[in-house]
Amino acid sequence: MRIAINGMGRIGRLLFRRLINDPAFTLVAVNDIMETENLLYLLKYDSLYGKFQGDISLSDNAIVAGDKKVIVLQHEYPSQLSWKDLDIDIVLECSGKFTNKAGASEHLKAGAKKVLLSTTGSPDIPLMIYGFNHHRLDNTIEIVSPGGCMTNCSTHILYILNSIGIESAQINILHSYTSRQELVDTAHKQFRRGRAAAESIIPVEIDLAQSLERLLPLQDKIAAVSVRVPVTNGAMADFTVQLKEPAAKEEINLLFKKAAENEYKNIIAYSEDPLVSADIKGDTHSCIIDGTLTSVAVKQVKIIAWFDNEYGYTSRIIDWLLYWKKLMS
Ligand SMILES: NC(=O)c1ccc[n+]([C@@H]2O[C@H](COP(=O)([O-])OP(=O)(O)OC[C@H]3O[C@@H](n4cnc5c(N)ncnc54)[C@H](O)[C@@H]3O)[C@@H](O)[C@H]2O)c1
Structure with a gap:
């Protein structure tokens, strides 16, 4: 399953750390408005969870972590993101900025197949809590709010x-x-x-x-x-x-x-x-x-x-990804 993360803040970066070497997923690209050198620095050194395990560096427009290469984009609006060309299955919307249906749908218009928010979105986005009502997910649903x-x-x-x-x-x-x-x-x-x-x-x-x-x-x-x-x-x-x-x-x-x-x-x-x-x-x-x-x-x-609030929460996001992967395959 091909994944992209939009918004590389606390939640986005912890997801990067947890997904990069997970054999169930391919982390293809990340996007944030911050400078790429700054993103690399914040991925490498984390005040809460410590130093990144293994080598991490920049090469052209990508972050290289061990034998993995993740494309780095720096755009403000999802409509500018090349999700179609990158064949993205799920965008993890972690910027906190595109949490209503119109905003999150921009990722779909850009070519992503699905969007998983990292918060409770607007009331027109299905709210499903992993372990409670996640079984309501079906293949017709394109945007999910997993709650905060x-x-x-x-x-x-x-x-x-x-x-x-x-x-x-x-x-x-x-x-x-x-x-x-x-x-x-x-x-x-x-x-x-x-x-x-x-x-x-x-x-x-x-x-x-x-x-x-x-x-x-x-x-x-x-x-x-x-x-x-x-x-x-x-x-x-x-x-x-x-x-x-x-x-x-x-x-x-x-x-x-x-x-x-x-x-x-x-x-x-x-x-x-x-x-x-x-x-x-x-x-x-x-x-x-x-x-x-x-x-x-x-x-x-x-x-x-x-x-x-970060590690427990990102654990549920990963549960969601595994569940969605099963449903989409
Ligand atoms: N931090 C938590 O404990 C926690 C827990 C659960 C859910 N959440 C939710 O996750 C979301 C992110 O929270 P966070 O704590 O990681 O925030 P954060 O402020 O650490 O990160 C947000 C990131 O999004 C980037 N960003 C801002 N505008 C952008 C844009 N237009 N396009 C792309 N990137 C952009 C910022 O540069 C920043 O790196 C929020 O909706 C929050 O409510 C946070």
């Missing part, structure tokens, strides 16, 4: 809890800072996103509740906020859920433990270790339920789950 990292964590947790019955849910995702914030105080249309990311605990607006309501039968029952905290990686999702019936802590933990061992194996995990966010760097799960922190007050339950 927070949606991938929260969907499973709420779905599993809803087997008891959910009255309402409040979610707070404590999340490492991202490039959609500022390092020093700057003007931003969401004022708080413009504040120095490493200096404060910063609440930000998110569309997680709307995404979850597209996936689960919980209309008008979910509210969500994210609080950005001064760490570079990792997230802790905090769910306060009003159940329809009282339930014991042990009963709830058993639900998650069984799900992690069976139908959600490799997608969610269950842990009773005293975790902190540094422990989950490089973890491949969409969430790790922390059973030690489950607490219950009559019908109200609190669940805490961890995830690596």
